[in-house]
Amino acid sequence: DAKTTQPPSMDCAEGRAANLPCNHSTISGNEYVYWYRQIHSQGPQYIIHGLKNNETNEMASLIITEDRKSSTLILPHATLRDTAVYYCIVRVLYGNKLVFGAGTILRVKS
Protein backbone atom coordinates (compact mmCIF):
# COMPACT_ATOMS: atom_id res chain seq x y z
CA ASP A 1 0.00 0.00 0.00
CA ALA A 2 1.20 3.50 -0.80
CA LYS A 3 2.67 5.72 1.89
CA THR A 4 0.97 8.90 3.05
CA THR A 5 2.34 12.16 4.45
CA GLN A 6 0.37 14.40 6.76
CA PRO A 7 1.27 17.49 8.79
CA PRO A 8 1.86 16.55 12.43
CA SER A 9 -0.61 19.05 13.84
CA MET A 10 -3.14 21.75 12.94
CA ASP A 11 -5.31 24.19 14.82
CA CYS A 12 -8.79 25.27 13.83
CA ALA A 13 -11.25 27.74 15.31
CA GLU A 14 -14.55 26.33 16.46
CA GLY A 15 -17.25 26.78 13.84
CA ARG A 16 -14.78 27.18 11.01
CA ALA A 17 -13.94 24.61 8.36
CA ALA A 18 -11.02 22.32 9.12
CA ASN A 19 -9.04 21.32 6.04
CA LEU A 20 -6.67 18.42 6.62
CA PRO A 21 -4.23 17.67 3.79
CA CYS A 22 -2.68 14.34 2.86
CA ASN A 23 -0.04 13.56 0.27
CA HIS A 24 0.00 10.14 -1.37
CA SER A 25 2.16 10.65 -4.45
CA THR A 26 2.81 6.93 -4.99
CA ILE A 27 -0.84 5.90 -4.95
CA SER A 28 -1.76 3.17 -7.42
CA GLY A 29 -4.75 3.21 -9.70
CA ASN A 30 -6.70 0.69 -7.64
CA GLU A 31 -5.98 2.24 -4.24
CA TYR A 32 -8.54 4.20 -2.31
CA VAL A 33 -7.98 7.02 0.17
CA TYR A 34 -9.46 6.35 3.62
CA TRP A 35 -9.79 8.70 6.55
CA TYR A 36 -10.17 7.64 10.16
CA ARG A 37 -9.92 9.64 13.35
CA GLN A 38 -9.06 8.74 16.91
CA ILE A 39 -10.29 10.74 19.84
CA HIS A 40 -8.04 10.47 22.87
CA SER A 41 -8.06 7.02 24.49
CA GLN A 42 -10.71 5.64 22.13
CA GLY A 43 -10.65 3.33 19.14
CA PRO A 44 -10.44 4.84 15.65
CA GLN A 45 -13.61 5.93 13.90
CA TYR A 46 -14.20 5.67 10.16
CA ILE A 47 -14.91 8.99 8.46
CA ILE A 48 -14.93 8.61 4.70
CA HIS A 49 -13.16 7.05 1.75
CA GLY A 50 -12.92 7.64 -1.99
CA LEU A 51 -11.17 6.69 -5.22
CA LYS A 52 -11.08 9.73 -7.47
CA ASN A 53 -14.35 11.56 -7.23
CA ASN A 54 -15.05 13.91 -4.40
CA GLU A 55 -17.11 12.33 -1.66
CA THR A 56 -19.36 13.77 1.02
CA ASN A 57 -21.19 12.24 3.95
CA GLU A 58 -22.72 13.48 7.17
CA MET A 59 -19.32 13.81 8.81
CA ALA A 60 -17.04 15.29 6.18
CA SER A 61 -16.08 15.88 2.58
CA LEU A 62 -13.14 14.33 0.78
CA ILE A 63 -11.52 16.22 -2.06
CA ILE A 64 -9.07 14.22 -4.19
CA THR A 65 -6.90 15.99 -6.75
CA GLU A 66 -7.20 15.02 -10.37
CA ASP A 67 -3.81 13.30 -10.38
CA ARG A 68 -4.80 11.56 -7.12
CA LYS A 69 -1.47 12.42 -5.52
CA SER A 70 -3.08 14.34 -2.69
CA SER A 71 -6.36 14.81 -0.94
CA THR A 72 -8.03 17.03 1.64
CA LEU A 73 -10.48 16.07 4.34
CA ILE A 74 -12.88 18.88 5.13
CA LEU A 75 -14.85 19.15 8.34
CA PRO A 76 -17.24 21.97 7.37
CA HIS A 77 -18.03 23.33 10.83
CA ALA A 78 -15.51 22.05 13.33
CA THR A 79 -16.57 21.64 16.95
CA LEU A 80 -14.53 21.01 20.08
CA ARG A 81 -15.52 17.34 19.84
CA ASP A 82 -13.69 17.10 16.53
CA THR A 83 -10.36 17.43 18.36
CA ALA A 84 -8.62 14.16 17.51
CA VAL A 85 -5.84 12.53 15.54
CA TYR A 86 -6.83 12.19 11.89
CA TYR A 87 -5.32 9.40 9.83
CA CYS A 88 -5.13 9.28 6.05
CA ILE A 89 -4.63 5.74 4.76
CA VAL A 90 -4.23 4.45 1.22
CA ARG A 91 -5.35 0.94 0.52
CA VAL A 92 -6.93 -1.21 -2.15
CA LEU A 93 -10.68 -1.73 -1.79
CA TYR A 94 -11.38 -4.76 0.37
CA GLY A 95 -7.70 -4.88 1.26
CA ASN A 96 -6.86 -7.05 4.18
CA LYS A 97 -5.53 -4.54 6.67
CA LEU A 98 -5.36 -0.87 7.58
CA VAL A 99 -1.88 0.46 8.26
CA PHE A 100 -1.85 3.65 10.30
CA GLY A 101 0.77 6.36 9.93
CA ALA A 102 1.45 9.18 12.36
CA GLY A 103 -1.66 11.18 11.46
CA THR A 104 -2.48 14.83 12.09
CA ILE A 105 -3.43 16.10 15.53
CA LEU A 106 -6.30 18.50 14.98
CA ARG A 107 -6.98 20.89 17.84
CA VAL A 108 -10.25 22.77 17.63
CA LYS A 109 -10.20 25.85 19.81
CA SER A 110 -13.00 28.04 21.06
Added chain:
Amino acid sequence: GAVVSQHPSRVICKSGTSVKIECRSLDFQATTMFWYRQFPKQSLMLMATSNEGSKATYEQGVEKDKFLINHASLTLSTLTVTSAHPEDSSFYICSARGPGPDTQYFGPGTRLTVL
Protein backbone atom coordinates in the same frame (compact mmCIF):
# COMPACT_ATOMS: atom_id res chain seq x y z
CA GLY B 1 -23.46 1.49 12.72
CA ALA B 2 -22.01 -1.82 13.77
CA VAL B 3 -20.62 -2.06 17.29
CA VAL B 4 -17.45 -3.72 18.52
CA SER B 5 -16.89 -4.10 22.25
CA GLN B 6 -13.80 -4.96 24.25
CA HIS B 7 -13.47 -6.32 27.74
CA PRO B 8 -11.99 -5.31 30.02
CA SER B 9 -11.54 -1.63 29.31
CA ARG B 10 -8.69 -1.43 31.80
CA VAL B 11 -6.56 -4.06 33.46
CA ILE B 12 -3.66 -3.88 35.87
CA CYS B 13 -1.66 -6.99 36.48
CA LYS B 14 1.56 -8.14 38.04
CA SER B 15 4.59 -8.98 35.98
CA GLY B 16 4.63 -12.61 34.94
CA THR B 17 0.89 -13.12 34.83
CA SER B 18 -1.25 -13.64 31.74
CA VAL B 19 -4.06 -11.36 30.67
CA LYS B 20 -6.92 -12.12 28.31
CA ILE B 21 -8.68 -9.40 26.33
CA GLU B 22 -11.97 -10.10 24.57
CA CYS B 23 -13.21 -8.47 21.40
CA ARG B 24 -16.83 -8.94 20.37
CA SER B 25 -18.85 -7.86 17.38
CA LEU B 26 -22.21 -7.17 18.93
CA ASP B 27 -24.61 -6.99 16.03
CA PHE B 28 -22.81 -8.57 13.12
CA GLN B 29 -20.66 -11.55 12.30
CA ALA B 30 -17.01 -10.89 11.71
CA THR B 31 -14.98 -13.46 9.84
CA THR B 32 -11.90 -11.29 10.17
CA MET B 33 -10.71 -9.36 13.20
CA PHE B 34 -7.55 -7.37 13.74
CA TRP B 35 -5.50 -6.59 16.82
CA TYR B 36 -3.53 -3.38 17.22
CA ARG B 37 -1.26 -2.01 19.92
CA GLN B 38 -0.69 1.65 20.62
CA PHE B 39 1.99 3.10 22.87
CA PRO B 40 1.60 6.62 24.32
CA LYS B 41 1.85 9.38 21.72
CA GLN B 42 2.36 6.83 18.96
CA SER B 43 0.19 5.53 16.16
CA LEU B 44 -1.59 2.19 16.04
CA MET B 45 0.58 -0.75 15.15
CA LEU B 46 -1.07 -3.80 13.63
CA MET B 47 -0.15 -6.94 15.56
CA ALA B 48 -2.12 -9.67 13.86
CA THR B 49 -5.03 -10.58 11.65
CA SER B 50 -7.43 -13.17 12.98
CA ASN B 51 -9.72 -15.26 10.82
CA GLU B 52 -12.50 -17.32 12.33
CA GLY B 53 -11.58 -20.94 12.61
CA SER B 54 -7.97 -20.60 11.53
CA LYS B 55 -4.65 -19.52 12.93
CA ALA B 56 -3.90 -15.83 13.21
CA THR B 57 -1.43 -14.14 10.90
CA TYR B 58 1.11 -12.13 12.86
CA GLU B 59 2.96 -9.06 11.66
CA GLN B 60 6.72 -9.13 11.52
CA GLY B 61 8.28 -8.71 14.93
CA VAL B 62 5.22 -9.76 16.92
CA GLU B 63 5.81 -12.88 19.02
CA LYS B 64 3.00 -15.31 18.39
CA ASP B 65 3.80 -17.33 21.52
CA LYS B 66 3.55 -14.24 23.67
CA PHE B 67 0.40 -12.79 22.12
CA LEU B 68 -2.01 -15.68 21.70
CA ILE B 69 -4.99 -14.98 19.50
CA ASN B 70 -8.09 -17.14 19.32
CA HIS B 71 -11.01 -16.49 16.99
CA ALA B 72 -13.27 -19.39 17.81
CA SER B 73 -16.58 -17.85 16.75
CA LEU B 74 -17.87 -15.27 14.31
CA THR B 75 -18.43 -12.75 17.07
CA LEU B 76 -15.51 -13.26 19.43
CA SER B 77 -11.76 -12.97 19.22
CA THR B 78 -9.45 -13.04 22.23
CA LEU B 79 -5.92 -11.80 22.74
CA THR B 80 -3.96 -13.30 25.59
CA VAL B 81 -0.77 -11.58 26.68
CA THR B 82 1.26 -14.35 28.27
CA SER B 83 3.82 -13.73 31.00
CA ALA B 84 3.23 -10.01 30.79
CA HIS B 85 6.05 -7.59 31.57
CA PRO B 86 6.04 -3.82 32.08
CA GLU B 87 7.08 -3.25 28.47
CA ASP B 88 3.80 -4.89 27.39
CA SER B 89 1.88 -2.05 29.01
CA SER B 90 -0.02 -0.46 26.17
CA PHE B 91 -3.41 0.32 24.67
CA TYR B 92 -4.73 -2.71 22.80
CA ILE B 93 -7.42 -2.15 20.19
CA CYS B 94 -9.32 -4.67 18.14
CA SER B 95 -11.29 -4.15 14.98
CA ALA B 96 -13.66 -6.28 12.98
CA ARG B 97 -14.49 -6.38 9.33
CA GLY B 98 -18.17 -5.64 9.30
CA PRO B 99 -21.17 -5.80 7.04
CA GLY B 100 -21.45 -3.51 4.10
CA PRO B 101 -18.84 -2.63 1.53
CA ASP B 102 -15.34 -2.59 2.94
CA THR B 103 -16.15 -1.53 6.46
CA GLN B 104 -13.95 -1.98 9.49
CA TYR B 105 -15.15 -1.13 12.96
CA PHE B 106 -12.93 -0.56 15.96
CA GLY B 107 -13.42 -1.40 19.59
CA PRO B 108 -12.94 1.16 22.36
CA GLY B 109 -9.60 -0.29 23.39
CA THR B 110 -8.16 -1.95 26.49
CA ARG B 111 -5.50 -0.26 28.55
CA LEU B 112 -3.09 -2.78 30.01
CA THR B 113 -0.74 -1.79 32.79
CA VAL B 114 1.81 -4.34 33.96
CA LEU B 115 3.41 -3.58 37.29
